Amino acid sequence: MNRREASKQETRQLILRAARRLFAQKGLEGCTIRDIARRAGVSPASVVVHFKSKTALLEEALKLDIDQAMTKLMASLPGDSTILERLMHLAKGFFRLYDQNRDLYRALIRQTIFEPDRATPDLSRQSEQYIQFLSILLAEEKVRGNIRAEVNTEVAAGAIFSLYLGALIMLFRKPEMTVEMVAAALAAMTDSYLKGITKVGRLVLHPKKRGGP
């Protein structure tokens, strides 16, 4: 890396740090690009050069926290527990993260969730990564015999992620709801997903009293 390139990155970091602090303190609407520039000690034009918009800056500023949280949650997944418990471990972790500053994360997700992938490559990547992780987790459970063989784990991962999104929307929509309440609602939905709700079209199991291998 050049000296020129290095100082460019340094400026970028100055702006990012200022943005993280100001966003956290005053919220997205509460501070302007000019505020952030002043705090970072650079010119407003420079901020726009590094991050094409305020939204892009927000995305970049929060990306790190999300990545860290995801890594940590995946690593701390309880090994000896039910599928539901493991799914809730992940979901609750994210709820707690977002609960630290609901307004800020609400703004982030609102700005990005409906955009085409290319507009928000980082957030998209993170979602894809999470769904992919869910899919692998389900595939493992299938191997263990906890999930039926004919289940498409990618479809199931998408469904479970949708339920999570539904609960997340609830968290943002209803200020009076705590993380625990939303988690409980999600647990109920996820549990009913795992078990299914219909009577017909299911395998009938024949538990046999045989000695294990």
Next chain:
Amino acid sequence: MNRREASKQETRQLILRAARRLFAQKGLEGCTIRDIARRAGVSPASVVVHFKSKTALLEEALKLDIDQAMTKLMASLPGDSTILERLMHLAKGFFRLYDQNRDLYRALIRQTIFEPDRATPDLSRQSEQYIQFLSILLAEEKVRGNIRAEVNTEVAAGAIFSLYLGALIMLFRKPEMTVEMVAAALAAMTDSYLKGITKVGRLVLHPKKRGGP
């Protein structure tokens, strides 16, 4: 209703009609409050008096279409079909509506979905109404014996609505996805929800060859 009140409503309708036309033609970003006022033949200040913001105006303008679509879809629900088919009938109907002008409905939903209920009373009411309808539909299926007795139909309705939202986000996020493709993805998720994915914790059915009553 007063003469004064009547003329007030008339002005309101003039603005609404102008807004519907301009929004449809040029999109949310493509026209300004001043454009709409000009088209309606009123002053810009008047628009703000009637609708507190551009977003509120958009919500009001699209509410009618959504209401009509919902009523129509509920009325045309196929009676002799599976749960999945009926759910897809509803979901597809909404997808088609939104597909008529994705940008506009994307803007609407983005602005409203994360807001507290009180900020978007109409959209909230419509969502609640839809979920309520799903819940009733499921309760009927339970009576018919297609859904297990211990299932909480409200939780299930919330879950099915979440799956629908997940598919809707897909529709808005990926411009290349057609209504049919999104519907297919949703059908796969909903089907797996109805059946469940795990092996354990399910009732074992004992079909008996007896004459019915």
Next chain:
DNA sequence: TGTACATCAGTGAACGCGCGTTCACTGATGTAC
């Protein structure tokens, strides 16, 4: 019924704000020779 006053929908112009964009520029850094 008529009169005098109050109410209030709507007007039109102006304001301040934050946004992204533009532009001529400075000066440090990189590079070709």
Next chain:
DNA sequence: TGTACATCAGTGAACGCGCGTTCACTGATGTAC
């Protein structure tokens, strides 16, 4: 190694835009008596 030029990150000021808000006002409509 040195020199001369090119590159480019960053500057600071200005611009145009749409937004919501404000304000003094007009004139039709409603109401108290």
